[in-house]
Structure formats: C-alpha cells, structure tokens
Amino acid sequence: MKPFRTDSNDRTDVSPEAGGNRLPRHPRRADDSGTERRFDVNRLSTSFLQWWNRRGGDGSPWPAFDQFLRELLLDVLGAKRARLFHVVEGGQALRLLADEAGTPNTLLAPTSLMNHVMSVGRRYIRGDTSHGPLVDELATESEKGPNPGGQAAPAALADRHTLAQAEGPAVWMFPIRDHEAGGLKNIEGPSHRSIGLVVVGDLDEAMLADHAKLEGFADVITEFWLHVRDYECLQIVRRTDRGSGVLNRLDFIRMAEITVADARREGEPVALLAVTLEGLRRFDDDGWWLLRDRVIEQTGRVLRRKLRTNDLVGRFSDDRFVILMRWLDLSLGKLIAARIVTWVTEGIAEAVRIAGQENRSNPNTENAAPLSKAAGNLKVRCGLACDYRIDTAQVDEYLSPNGPLTDKQKPLLSLRELLRGALSASAEARRKGLDLCLADMRIACGAGISDAVEAMS
C-alpha cells in the first residue's frame, strides 16, 4: 500500500501501516510562524541538551552558558555582538555572565533603555512601532551615543557604558523573567522580576522584522536560563548545611583546600577560626531541640551576614563552625575573632528570644524560664590558627614563579594542620573558660616565627 500523503506536508505523514504517526497532521502553511517556531524549539532544545551533557565540572555553569547562548544566537539567528547579564544588587546593576567574579557590577542609570526593558519586562526590537514614545525616545538617545565632545543624554551614556563603547547600540533586547517561562505567568502577575538581560547589537534586518521568531527564541532562551539557574540553586543546596545555611563539612574542606593552596601560591596569610558552641549538646539531652535549631540557624546567619565575601564558613560538627579567612595575620585574626564572639553571642540571644516567643505561643510546652537558663549555659569558644610565616627576606624568593618551591620556601602549614591547630585551640578555650585561644604554632611552624612567638605569649 502506498503511503498516504497530505496536500502539503510531505515529510512525516505516512499511514499507520507504514509505521507512521496515527495523529492527523495539519498542513504546513507558508505564514505559519508557530510551526516554524516549534521546529526551532526542537532544534534549540537538542542543542541545549547536548551542551548540558558535554558540560563538566562542579564550577559555576554561567560562563559556559554565556558561550553557549552566544553561539546559539549566532548560529540560529545570525545575531552578533550579544552580551548577557545577570541582574544583581536588587535590580540596580548588571554583571556579565561570562565573568562571574572578576568584572565589577555596572550600575544601571534609571533612565536608560536597558533599565526600562529590565524593570518593565517588555522586550525591545528596533523598529517595532508598538513600543510607544518613551521607548522610542530612549532608543534614539541610546543610538546617538555620546558626541565627539563626550556629551550625551545620561541614558545613552549609561547604555553605551554598559555595552562598551565599541559595541554600538542594541537592536534587540529582552529580559529574563523569573517564573515567566515556567507557566506561572498568569498566577504570579506583577510579582515577576528580571533576573537576566540579553542584549544583541547586530542582527539582520529581515530577522529583526520577524517578531514571532524573535519572541519564540527569547521564550526558549528564558527556559534554558531558568533551568541553569535552578541547577545552580540545587548545587548550592547540596553544598549547604540545612540547619545553618553555611557549607557542610565536606564542601568546606574541598573549597578550603583550594583557598589555602591559592594563598600559598600568592604568599598571602590565611587564618582559620574554629567556633565552638559549648553546651549546645546538652540542649538535646534536656529536650530543647527548638532552641538548639534556632541557635544553629542564627549562628549561621550571623556568620554569613557579617563576614567578608571571600571568607569560607562551614559547619564542622554539631556544635562547631569553622571559618577560613584570607589576608589575615594573627593580630588581625584576633581582632576579627573577638568580634565574631560578640556577634555570635548576640545571635544566640536573638535565637533565645525567638525560641521564647515560639515557646510561649505553644501552650503544650514548658514555660520560658528554664529556656533562658539553658541558654545561659551556652558559651562561645574560639580557636585561631594562622599561616603567616613568610617574612620579608623570603617574600621575593617565595614569589618567584620559576621552578618548584624549595623546602625553605614552602610554608609549613597545611589545611589539615590549620584545622588541627584551630580545633585544639578552641578545645583549650573551653577547658580554660576563655572566649579565644590561639593555636600553639610551635608544633606546626617551628621556632623563630614572630607570629608563633606572639601566639605563645
């Protein structure tokens, strides 16, 4: 039997007997942009899946995603000079996807076209007459750019600055909106927010006129973006201790190893602080589980909020946190440690207050008096160890990039030694009833190191 064909679609509609699809096919029309769009979706999805499966490593997926999207834009639409941004600082600034850590955030001018697209959430296509006068005006200013005297409207300067002078004005721009592509458009309503921005500087005029295709492409890109974002969230959850929100022990050690190695390579000091919450374990015995959870939560929150961006905070055991801080010598480490003791103590007081409120609102639990008594037995004990043995005479030699390090050049402390020093110092603080003890650096560093002498004194 001959295959059955429709009038216009000659590719896949074969009879069931021939192994074809039983579903009726709609004939393809020349102006059916939806059909074209579905075709694109399949192709794009396949490209994305292939890239996703090829992608390796546990690092940030964004730089690779940036590369993938720019290639996709070029291959499928012929779009050039594409720039992809994360929206950061509560919508006030942008950061390039390609450079997660290095590039400083670019502040957005409130009157720029980019800011308009991002905050309103409406896509911009050059030549689209439906934009309205405001967008037209912003786009015109942006296209003008600064004149030879350097004067221009703030909007133009802002957009040009963000895109870099050589990139020229944007011809197509669309925001990545949270939830929008996930089918929640009608539920979420005005609470959508922009989490990213795609800006294209060069696109063929014919393609610019094909709004349906551009809209479809932007939808698909949004899906991919949200997928990568969700994956990153899952990665963070996987690395994070649930109770405190800081790194779990395994990932703390993994990341700390890298940080210590970096610090050594650069010849920079690094300090490790162990923070022990003495008396926390008794909460379990006494049945104060709620208070215990609140104390852990508050401690994690305080450490995350107060410390620097590059400091690593991890939960080492039930009642013990560890903090790895770069660029701190022993004196500075002591100062910061003293502040951490104060902050954590305040955090515990806040935890007791919250737990007390929760306790009072629940008539089935005991009253708050023993709770404050239990909290009163909780003490913060810290142990500090520093790797800061590179003295003046050794710096030049140590930083020499040629050849392997000699024994003389190698620092003596490893992460393991730092951990051992800090943990035993915090145990000593507990024994002596002190807030802070310093690791006895003689064991790790040997004699003659000024900081070790200071530590011993």
Add this chain to the structure above:
Amino acid sequence: MKIDRLKMGSVGVIAPHGAITQAESDELAAAIETSRQPAAGRVVLDMSDVPFADSRGLETLLDFADRQRSAGQTAKLAGLSETCREIMDLTELLGDFEVFDSVDSAVRSFL
C-alpha cells in the same frame, strides 16, 4: 615596595603598589609623611594597586587618619579594592576615612 608620588595641582597623591604588610608599612608611613608636609595635608592615598593590608598595614592607615585629623584634614583613600574595603568595614575603620572611587574624584574633593 614600589611607591609612586605624584602631584596633581596642590594635592599630593601617594600610590603604593602591592600589599601593605609589616615589611612595607614603615616605608609607606615615611612616604605619606614626606608628601603631607609640603602639601599641607592635602594628600590622597591611591589604593587601587593594593590587594590587601595586614594588621600593621591597617595601623599605618589609621596613623595616617590620626595625623590628618590633627592637622584639621581628613584622610582620603581612592580606589579601594573589595578586599581592603571589606576588612576595613569588618574592623570598623572605614568611618575614619573618606573613600573615593578614583583619584580624580578624591583630588577634586579638595577644590
């Protein structure tokens, strides 16, 4: 440690290159003092090439702030790196300084 000393109008600009640690602190303190006197305290410390400062380095900066205050001036820092800014914030030293994004804006603040 390499320390550049520039003059922008009547304002002295001191630009240390590299971390300010125990070894470099005295040299920097001397450079600051040398520039402060002829400029009548109109001095800007360009920190854009300082990756970090240890405790001794921070003491030197604090000493600079004290001297400026005694002379009726404020200590102006330009181009602080994120690392320096964070440690100064953490140790609550930022309040002792006027911080500017660039040397130009710091120099202009004297006008």
